[in-house]
Amino acid sequence: MSTITFVDPHLSIQTVTVTSLSSTQNPTVTSASQSFPDTTGTLISTLETGGNPPVQPFPTSVPTISSATLQPLNSTVPFGNETATGPRSTVTETITLPLTTFETVVVTHTVTTVPVQTTALLTSVTVVNTTITSNGTAITTSSAGTTVVTSTGSTLVETTFSASSTITGTVATTITTGGSLTNLPTATSDCLLSMGCYGQDIFQPIALGQPPSNIEQRSGHPVPRLGVSNSTGPLETNKFYQNFVLGSQGDPSFVMPYSLTWSQGSGNAQSWGMAISHVDGSQKVFGPANTAIPGSPNSYYINPLGIQSLILSASEFGSSTLLTSDSLLPFSANIHLQPSAGSSSVLTLPVVQGMGFVTGQYANLQPALQSSVFFRNVAAAGEPKPGVFKYKVTLEDGKVWLIYAIPTNGVAPNFQLISSTLLEGISNWYGDIQIAKLPDASFESIYDEAAGAYPTAGHISGYAHDAKAQYSLSWSKAGAYSSNATLLMFSLPHHVDSFDSTTRGNVTEMQLQTTTKGNATAVVADYWVLEEDEMPTTLDFSPWRPGNTTQSLVALSSVAISAIQSVAAIEASQNMSAQTNLNSMYYSGKALSKFATLVYTMHDLADQQDLAKSALLELESCFEVFSSNQQQYPLIYDTDWKGVVSSASYVTGDSGEDFGNSYYNDHHFHYGYFLHAAAIIGYLDPTWLVENQDYINTLARDVSNPSSLDQYFPVFRSFDWYHGHSWAKGLFESGDGKDEESSSEDAMFAYGLKMWGKTIGDASMEARGNLMLSVLARSLQSYFLMTSDNVNQPAEFIDNKVTGIMFENKVDHVTYFGTDLSYIEGIHMIPIMPFSTLTRTPQFVEEEWTAYFADGAVRQASDISGGWKGIVYANLAIINPTAAYNFFTQSDFDASWIDGGASRTWYIALSAMLGGVS
Known part of the structure; x- marks a missing residue:
């Protein structure tokens, strides 16, 4: 068929x-x-x-x-x-x-x-x-x-x-x-x-054509597509399975709640199969306590790597074993192990986020189930369904695992315990083997009922109407019982919080600890429906609070307008070209966004239309350097992985140039600023859109293409709809998986996308930005921005307030660029924009300010120097706008307190409208 x-x-x-x-x-x-x-x-x-x-x-x-x-x-x-x-x-x-x-x-x-x-x-x-x-x-x-x-x-x-x-x-x-x-x-x-x-379809394509002709198309990306087969279309670069196609191919894939690692002859079992690990909360390792921070939280926690609880392998596997992959999709990939190149015998693992079982599809192999933790007891446990052979395994660490073998031709695998590390089946076997960890005997029937079916790919869809949206995560499935068994999938805490009533009825009591996202909860369903009922549809370019329109904020008084006007006149006289035409897409984008915000504030909030029009013309000229691709390191379209990257690493040979943009690092951080700047320019001058819309859409497509119809970019390169936030790390092998540092710049991209969609009249894009902001607010408050009542991060860690760098396998209260506490907290603030009041709740800001920045605290704000000082005080406007307004309007204000991606003009307007002056 x-x-x-x-x-x-x-x-x-x-x-x-x-x-x-x-x-x-x-x-x-x-x-x-x-x-x-x-x-x-x-x-x-x-x-x-x-x-x-x-x-x-x-x-x-x-x-x-x-x-x-x-x-x-x-x-x-x-x-x-x-x-x-x-x-x-x-x-x-x-x-x-x-x-x-x-x-x-x-x-x-x-x-x-x-x-x-x-x-x-x-x-x-x-x-x-x-x-x-x-x-x-x-x-x-x-x-x-x-x-x-x-x-x-x-x-x-x-x-x-x-x-x-x-x-x-x-x-x-x-x-x-x-x-x-x-x-x-x-x-x-x-x-x-x-x-x-x-209502509004949230996932319509942005565009389907080629990138602009002034962006050179080039093959020969520095990172090869290692082992990727049968793929001529776009390939994901920032997903959970990326370690399988990078470097040694031997670092883990964190599927949640399990992790998978190609064992490559390592461990007690010396296996060449796919090792399965699940780490309980009690196994987490914590760094030293930071006694300077109230509550003395541990500086980091990490989950142990290399625990090979069970291994899906075959007797034919050895040092010639080859790992290949195909179907690198947003939620899944197929990983194949073959005894040698060209062999018709193959073990295929459909690796899907949240999968309830780790499944291996065997074709003409002798199954070898191994363990480097050692088998203590292996018992045949009957047939929960016709043709499904079940085994119950207890390892020497006391953990219990279930194994289900479903032969294609009805021939039982006839597993024999050969040694404490090897459980071996019959030769030339065809069928599926499914493995799952059993946290408690009372949940065994849940696995029994779900056995014989497994997901092969994930899909997302959704609609929005006004401030309400409903989206679905669904899965294609396979297996002998795929037509009459419902999938067992693990959800993260933020999923459960937004399930609709029907999906909530499919939630079980079975949970397994994840590496960095609290407990995963098993759900028996082929799809989930999730709801967001209060999307930030009224969020615009002006200061804003959740649940309110801009009209409900404090109107700018004559005193505030006067203060804004005097500062704006000075900031508008700055050399925009010198600040924007840099050798970094990140810093250039920040500066373009800064000046766009300045122009908007003058034009719409401070009654300085004439000055704003003059500044807008200069800003448009600065932006043209990029839309014509004439910046210091022009963009190129990489035809290997399919994306728009900086040429910086191609020219210098340095993979870390511009934070690794050429290697797909941080694209959402970089291009979100461009989207925001363009949204304001197009709002103030719609004629500008004619020549620039295609360029900005290309940046949006690179980071956040919503449709597989678009064959020039992968679907959602950065944003992970399973985790509810983006991953910044691109084509770099990493033992602890993908990571995300600046959660606030993740939200900045969603905000830029929303506002760009609004400016150009793309209702689907605007709705998608609104939904991404709502999901981000939920996930950031669940995992990154930790109030005292947080239940998803370890109690020993939550007093840090922010996670610092969130990896898939560890969380470290630090930054990539320094250990100053104002950096670690501030990287989750920057930039302070209208959306900041959505993601950063008053409770969180109050707790963070008290712990770090209040007078007498460990890093009191008055002692901070440089641009981080302005960021911290702008953040204060969320809970104490009067204090923030007074700080930014003081007569002896030091201009060095303003970050290169921010303007004092905006900070004054923000503080005033949030309630700083009447």
């Missing part, structure tokens, strides 16, 4: 299943199904065979769908007030099949559709008409009015049902679509926001 999969930016995965194909001279499709969301979009097809990744070129004997375009007559979907009778819209689907007997065969289905809501009952679907044409001439028309009555009552994210239309002649089809609804809500307030209650 072959499957043609439509990859789209919308809610559901579009699939057509072809069950019968004859030769190309007389192709016949006997059955096909097509599901699609009720929205507009262009779908691009790829061909898959037997569930494997696409293989190029397509087999010439298989007619493939080349494209399909969905165009609803009513693309604006209201919330509530729909009628219970009649279709909401009519959708025409056109599919082109390239055949040898006809130049073109077009199959057109016209069907009635209605959105499915959680409060509604789906009762039927009606096929209005089906027409087949050859070269524009109708050759068959049939099936008008075909109706199928379905079962009623559904709470799925999106529910579709099938109606068949059989056509005499060349093609027979099954149409999958929505249908008529009963029990529809009658008012907007009753309309539960669900994937079927459509």
